[in-house]
Amino acid sequence: MKYIAPVPTSTPTPPPPGTACANPANGYEGFGNASGGAGKNIYRVTNLNDSGTGSLRDAVAQSSRCVIFDVSGVINLSSDISIMGSFVTIDGFTAPFAGITLNNGGLRIRGGNGAHDVIVRGIRVRNAPGDGFNIANGAYKVAVDHVSVSNSGDGNIDITQPGTRDVTVSWSILANAGLDTGGGEKNMLLADRSTRMTLHHNLFTKSSSRNPQLSYDDTTDPVSAKIVDADTSLDMRNNVITEGVTRVRNGGRANIVNNYYFGGSGSIEILSPGGAHTSGNVSKSGVNLNIGSIQTALTAPAIATTDAVSAACAVFAGAGVRPLDSIDNGNLSQISLACGPVPSPTPTPISAKFSLGDKVKVIQNVNVRQTAGGTLFGVQYTGSLGTVIGGPQYAILPSNGQYYQWWNINFDNAPDGWSGEDYLEKYSDVSPQTPSVKITYPVANSTLTSKNTAVEGTCSNYSGTVDVFYYSDKKEETFVQCVSGKWSIPNLSINSNAGSGSFDLYAIVYPPTSVSVQDIIKLYFNWSDAPSITVISPNGGESWAMNSSQTIKWVSHGTHVTISLVSLDKTKEVYGLLGSIPNDGSETMWLPSDLPLGQYYLRVRCVGNCTSSAQQYDDSDAPFSIVAQIAPTPTINAIASYISGTIDKVGNTGGINTDAPDGINDEHILLGGVSGTISKVRIAGSSGGIWETPYNGSNWIVGLRPQSDPSKVDLYFNFWRQASSYTVSITFSNGATQTIPVSVPVVQPTPTPPSGVSVTLNLVGNPATGPYTLEAQTSVAGDIKVEFWVDGNLYRTENFYPYTLFGDNGSSFFTGTLGQGSHTVSAKVYGQNSSTLLAEASTAINDGNISFLVPSKSALAIVFDQVDELKFIFERLKFLLR
Incomplete structure (x- = not known):
């Protein structure tokens, strides 16, 4: 039969007292016993406008207000209304007979807006695009009473987010939510660490789930890592649920007591971790629903509670906003409920085989x-x-x-x-013995004279990882396995520039079933007489793969150092890894793909403000290996192809030109057909020059400009060699690689006449004894060429356009030997297409029989500013002593 309102067998919340915003004599039942705006300033809503003076939106724009209504009807909203403060009551019961309905928007009660001690009663919310009521963001002490919410796009009433607590929803009707996902799914969500919520005497209808859904820890952590609420998440009593499920999961804890369910088995679902105390719940089909995992009721404020059937009849007679509107009348008319004696479910046998914690x-x-x-x-x-x-x-x-x-x-x-x-x-077992760990070498309170030491130790009742480090901030942290009661580290680096001192050495184990155990010893060090420059890492035996990121560590005097690979007989520096860099003891670099494979010593040399009496360089204790990159074997997930490109303003580009999104006035290569995520790009020009992303510290930089079409990507880069052919190498996020040959048209510019030309030659060091550096620096606005002369003979011309530089092998532009004696080196500056000498600088060198070499392409740097003013800095034209 269809529902016919019976004479209630319990008394619903009495109608509001005559005084506006006055609270029930004992306050609102449950956790949300808020004081609201009782006794505060009265704001009269005098119109049904969306905003402005006299509107509901204006009424809740401040704290401490009792909001009453001089009008009734529908308020059509352009957006949700946010309660902007605390101690506020919205008293819909004060409206004339038809009451107040919010349409096309909901109410937001959020702690971020200062909302607490808020009461909302006697209003209807229809067709909110999102939540009908959104109580979140740390709001607390909130009571929602005698409201009706339906047809919301998301949840009818959602109570979420950390800090949100002490909320009561009572004597209300929730129906037909979740319209943004097809409808009928989202009556009420209680989630994301909200807690201490009370639901009593509410009707949940026309929703297949979330009636309500309690999900305390809604993080993406696995179920085993979910946090269980230490408090009572939810106290739910005397509610009516006509279909769907009440669900407790993800660490929520609830009392579910004396509720009436129209559904059968599965109407209450409790998932681990989490739990619920269930009792007195009644299914219309007679199925026993009281299968909770918590035997004793959780602590919650007392609520006047009746049996489930009597409560259901009272809810049908008194919930919502009376008189009911056509929507609520239509929903209730579709529900059949016979109010009569409470059916007695078959008693559930209770097992005592185990106890919690067994x-x-x-x-x-x-x-x-x-x-x-x-x-x-x-x-x-x-x-x-x-x-x-x-x-x-x-x-x-x-x-x-x-x-x-x-x-x-x-x-x-x-x-x-x-x-x-x-x-x-x-099952009972013998309690495991307490694990232990001990450092046996070095001996406690001993003094170290080397910056590298072995560390050894023992462990008992433990098989796992030992965490070893010095200082409490975990310097040189190393993890080593304890096997058969022993563990060891062959070489722990003590990276300290101090000559002497002390430190604490730690060894910690982390047993899975107990707290961590540690051993700490005090060690002293004194290496004042040790070498003044020391390679720490790599120090021998390591294998470094090309195209990988590696960290070099050292201790040195001076302000700057260089780092190079040295032959096994230590007679030749084979490859310069890093030029002059600050002496900060550590440098992370990307190993290039053109390194010669083999075994080498690593050499760190002091080159800036060095102590003359100290050792000038140090080699690793043993050789280490440069090995080929391990080729990835994943499936290529993209087939990129060349579409178009332009090399523009050759010889006059000021770094990466990012102000041309369409590629004009820019060096760029547009690729299409990309279906994977690009993690690295490398561009090699046919006439030299390499550009890379991520930047490896020595090559030039490639930028990635995403396109509106996700299958396309535009690569832009600073061009400083005339070329039209390139090889583009792409590495995707899964490790797959692809190489694409590219031919790009070159747009030739008109040289800019130079102005403001100056050139200087600066000699650093002693040519007679070496080493020393001859620096040539040219400043100019416009395009130039530079000639280098030795003893009156022209040995090299450098043109900015077209620009040509020596190869990657460090070959010199002067191949002979000067011989001992005085020599003259000159730098002459001309306009690019002119024979007019603009500036000249010369210097005399008293040579100690050396060869005039340029060590590598990194010895020449070009720097530009953003307005096309350029500076050539030719660094380290080195005269290296043989």
């Missing part, structure tokens, strides 16, 4: 399920151990129709979940 053992292979009798998670095999964290629940197994006693077990190994008690037994 250790159990699987005596026969047992299925593990998500809920009691629910979805299969997996199998635990005979001998598996676990701990009881919930139960018992007496529930049916649908596959065979039999009832079992189920216990929620946290097994030592996954999966965890609910298992039948017939396959489990109590």
Whole structure:
């Protein structure tokens, strides 16, 4: 039969008292006993406007207000209304007969707007695009009473986010939410660490789920890592749920008491971790729903509670905004409820086989399920151990129709979940002995004279990782396995520039079933007489792959150092890894792909403000290896192809030109057909020059400009060599690579006449004894060429356009030997297409029989500013002593 309102068997919340915004005599029941705007300034809503003076939106724009209504009807909203403060009551009961309805917008009660001690009663909310009521962001002490919410795009009433607490929703109707996902799914969500919520005497209807859904820890952490609420998340009593599920999961804890469900088995769902105390709940079909995992009710404020059927009749007679509008009347008319004696469900047998916290053992292979009798998670095999964290629940197994006693077990190994008690037994074992760890070498309080030391130790009742480091901030942290009671580190670097001092050395183990255990010893060091420059890492035996990021560590005097690879006989610096860099003791670099493979010593040399009496360089204690990059073997997930490109303003580009998104006045290569994520790009020009992203510290930089079409990407880069052919190498995020040959048209510019020309030659060091550096610096606005002369002979001409530089092998432009004696070196500056000498600088060198070499292409740098003013800085034209 259709519902006919009976004479209620319990008294609903009385109508509001005559005084506006006055609260019930004992306040609102439950956690949300808010004081609201009682006794505060009265604001009269005098129109149904969306905003402006006399509107509801203006009424709640400040704290401490009692909002009453001189009008009734529908307020059509352009957006949600936010309550901007505390101690506010919206008293819809004060409106004339038709009441107040908010349409096309909801109410937002959020702690970020200062909302607390808020009461909303006697209003309807219809067709909100998002939530009908959004209580979130740390709001607290909120009471929502005698409201009706339906047809919301998301949840009808959602209470979420950390800090949101002490909320009561009572005597209200929630129907037909979740319209943005097809409707009927989202009556109420309680999630994301909200807690201490009360729901009583509410009607949940026309929603297949979230009636309500309590999900305390809504992070993406795995179930095993979810946090369980230490408080009572929810106290839910005397509500009516006509369809769908009340669900508790992800660490929520609830009382679900004396509620009336029209559905049968599965109307209450409790998922681990989390739990609920269930009692007095009634199913219209007579199925027992009281299968909660917590035996004793959780602490919550007292609420006047009746049996489920009597409460259901009272809800139908008194919930919502009276008189009911056509929407509420239509929803209630579709519900059949016979108000009569409370059916007596079959008593649930209660097992006492286990207690919470008991250790159990699987005596026969047992299925593990998500809920009691629910979805299969997996199998635990005979001998598996676990701990009881919930139960018992007496529930049916649908596959065979039999009832079992189920216990929620946290097994030592996954999966965890609910298992039948017939396959489990109590298990007790001897308590494991406390693990220990000890440092046996170096001996405590001993003095170290070397910056590299072995560290050894023992462990007992433990097999796992030992964490070793010095100083409390974990310098040189190293993890080593303890095997058969012993562990060791062959070489721990003590990176300190101080000549002497002390430090604490730590060794810590982290047992899985107990707190961490550590050993700490005091060590002293004194290396005042040790070499004044020391390579720390790599120090021998390492293998470094090309195209990889590596960190070099050292201790040195002076302000700057260079780092190079040295031949095995230590007679030749084979490859310069890093030019002059600050002496900060550590440098991370990207190893280029053109390194010569083999074994080398690593040399660190002081080159800036060095102490003349100290050692000038140091080599690693033993050789280490440069090995080829391990080729990735993943599937290529993109087929990129060249579309177009332009090399523009050759010889006059000021770095990366990012102000031309369409590629004009820019050096760029447009690729298409990209279906994967690009993690690295390398561009090699046919006449030299390499551009890379990510920047490796020596090459030039490539920028990636995404396009509106996600299958295209524009590569832009600063061009300083005339070329039209390139090789583009792409590395995708899965490690796959692709190489694309590219031919790009070159736009030739008109040289700019130079102005403001000057040139200087600066000699640093002693040519007679070496080493020394001859620097040539030219400043100019416009395009130039530079000639270098030695003893009156022209040996090299450098043109900015077209620009040509020596190769990557460090070959010199002067191949002979000067011989001992005085020599003259000159730099002459001309306009690019002119024979007119603009500036000249010369210097005399008293040479000690050396060769005039340029060590590598990095010895020449070009720097530009943003307005096309350029500076040539030719660094380190080195005269290297042989």
